[in-house]
Every structure is written in C-alpha cells, then in structure tokens.
Amino acid sequence: MKPFLIAPSILSADFARLGEDVEKVLAAGADVVHFDVMDNHYVPNLTFGPMICEALRKYGITAPIDVHLMVKPVDDLIEKFADAGASFISFHPEASEHIDRSLQLIIDKGCKPGLVFNPATPLHYLDHVMDKLHHILIMSVNPGFGGQKFIPTTLDKVRAVKQRVEESGYDIRIEIDGGVKVDNIRAIAEAGADMFVAGSAIFSQDDYSDVITQMRNELAMLSKA
Numbered sequence: 001m002k003p004f005l006i007a008p009s010i011l012s013a014d015f016a017r018l019g020e021d022v023e024k025v026l027a028a029g030a031d032v033v034h035f036d037v038m039d040n041h042y043v044p045n046l047t048f049g050p051m052i053c054e055a056l057r058k059y060g061i062t063a064p065i066d067v068h069l070m071v072k073p074v075d076d077l078i079e080k081f082a083d084a085g086a087s088f089i090s091f092h093p094e095a096s097e098h099i100d101r102s103l104q105l106i107i108d109k110g111c112k113p114g115l116v117f118n119p120a121t122p123l124h125y126l127d128h129v130m131d132k133l134h135h136i137l138i139m140s141v142n143p144g145f146g147g148q149k150f151i152p153t154t155l156d157k158v159r160a161v162k163q164r165v166e167e168s169g170y171d172i173r174i175e176i177d178g179g180v181k182v183d184n185i186r187a188i189a190e191a192g193a194d195m196f197v198a199g200s201a202i203f204s205q206d207d208y209s210d211v212i213t214q215m216r217n218e219l220a221m222l223s224k225a
C-alpha cells in the first residue's frame, strides 16, 4: 500500500492571506497543495492561474503542488503551470483534443501527469494511456465548487479504477476529490484511493492540524485492519 497523501484544496483557503494559509496547512501535516484551476468555460466558476502558483513558490512553499485543470483547452495552461512550479498536473480527457499528446507534454515539462474523471465520465479514456499516468483523479462531486456532498456511487468507480491499476501493473496513484471528510475518508481508502483532496473539511476549521490528525487516524485504522 502506498503512503496516504492528504492534499488540501486551496479553493477553500483564505485568498487574502494565501501564502500564510498554505504554510499553516502544511505545518498542520498536509502533504500536497491542491490547486483547483477553473476557467468559467469548462466549469461554471473562475479561480486562479499560474501566477498564483509562481507566487507561492516565491513565497517559499516547497511541498508538491498538485494542479487540477478544469479548463478547455488544456495544453497552453499545462506549459504555463509547469513553468510556474507545478509538480503534478491533471486534466479532464474530454477537454483535450489529443490526450496522449497532453500527457506527454506534462512529462516533457518535468511534471507528473494525471487524468481526471467526473462522476459520469467513462473510464475507457484510460485504455491506452496507463503507461503514462502518475495519478488518476476521481471526482466525487461535479466539478466547479467546493463544499458539495460526496456522491456515494463514486466508491464503485474507485474500486473499478483500483482493479484497472492492479491489472495494468503500473504504479499509479488514485486520487479522490469532492466532499471528502473525516467520516468518509476511511471508506474511500478502503475502495482504493490513496491521495485525498479536502477543501472545506479542512479550511472551515480553526485548527487544521486537528482535522488532518483525525483523517490520518481514520486511515491508520485501515492500515491495521
């Protein structure tokens, strides 16, 4: 089993004090900083671009930055986020004209590539690209907004992805995003996820370390089972 990674989504952070807030959540035990990039075209919301990623790197954030592109098209922003200091970059297959080329672009730019699946996006997009993937991100809400409810049928999708990954023999992380909380993280891990994006569950609390510790305790129970 891979080490579990907790990736707070800065969508729910304090934008007026972003550097400090990211520092605080990392000091509280987070592993990865998750960036929800929305273009008001592929999804009905608008967030932030590569300048914010670059600003966080200049501020001194050294943790992996996990960029989730909810944009269409994807290639231009892949290049810009890679240049801005991204570590992992994922995109939605239906938003790319040439999926293999976009994945290769991420690799060529020195980042780790992932594909993202909305709740109703079929998994067949994985068929011919498993050899290129570092992670597969399963959306457990429809993309666009934080604070939504976890869609329970997503657990079956995570199980199906886990099976595909095992059958492929490749070392690919399974990431989950949307409605992840202390009370469902263990079930999500049981289904096969090993990287957990959580926005509102963490940033809505005064004590980030308390929530992250509770999440880790839930995950530790799974490792012992």
Ligand SMILES: O=C(CO)[C@H](O)[C@H](O)COP(=O)(O)O
Binding pocket: 009, 011, 012, 036, 141, 142, 143, 144, 145, 146, 147, 148, 177, 178, 179, 180, 197, 198, 199, 200, 201
């Ligand atoms: O990417 C998203 C929406 O597009 C996610 O839902 C968001 O990153 C996580 O938010 P929350 O933990 O509050 O559900």
